[in-house]
Amino acid sequence: MKEYEWNEYKDHAIEIAKKAGSLLLDGFSSTTSISNQSSDPRHLVTRFDLESEKLIIDSIRKKYPEHNILSEETGFINNQSHYTWIVDPLDGTRNFVSKNPFFSVSIALLYKRDIVVGVIYAPVLDELYTTEKGKGAFLNGHRVSVSEVRDIKKSFIVSCEGSDKRITRSVRLFQGIRPLVIDMRKLGSAAIESAWVASGRAEAYVVTKINPWDIAAGILLVEEAGGRVTDFRGKKWNLKRSDLILSNGKIHELLLSIVNRTLNE
Secondary structure, three states: OOOHHHHHHHHHHHHHHHHHHHHHHHHHHOOOOOOOOOOOOOOOOOOHHHHHHHHHHHHHHHHOOEEEEHHHHHHHHOOOOOEEEEEEEOOOHHHHHOOOOOOOOEEEEEOOOEEEEEEEOOOOOOOEEEEEOOOOOOEEOOEEOOOOOOOOOOOOOEEOOOOOOOHHHHHHHHHHHHHHOOOOEHHHHHHHHHHHHOOOOEEEEEEEOOOHHHHHHHHHHHHHHHOEEEEEEEEEEEOOEEEEEEEOOHHHHHHHHHHHHHOOO
């Protein structure tokens, strides 16, 4: 594929992420209470999740009708294409409902097995993270890179349990990692947490059983910012739910050993 083709797709992802972000910003600013549209109280879905998703999917289908789409609420639209758009229309729904500004729109494009475009937009923070395979990572147009910290004791870690229903694993990871680092926190949006690693605000993001729509854009962002992404066995990410470490690369091997030692004790 030629480079300009990835750029075209990135520009379209930016355009629709901003439109979706504007929609979410209106909802966030509204004084109207936001109800759960899901029958499962543990799975929070608002009308803004659904409206944002519709806006994004309609836009992709209009411009690229032959492409596949994998989205959190709709699932997989399979057109037998080499191209798959991976969409989280509202990453951090609980934050959104709680009037916490740490929520985002996440859009990635997969070509065959490679992520080639990633866009994360946090509308309240007015932060737009963009990346294109082989072209680096950017925040509001300015190039970003992972931190240079090599000492685990000087590291700041973000973490969450993703879709892992076994919360005890996340608790064990916190117990194993937290005493060794400066701090360890949960932000409530996987896309923002991965973006923090890419921009050097955190040294690593540790997450269990994360869905592809939550993390795809962030994976490319971290890699293009000079970082490293693997599962807990040190292997490459795939489209299945995954236990992942996204890091600045400098503390990756040590963090892998700490994670595995903690979970296997």
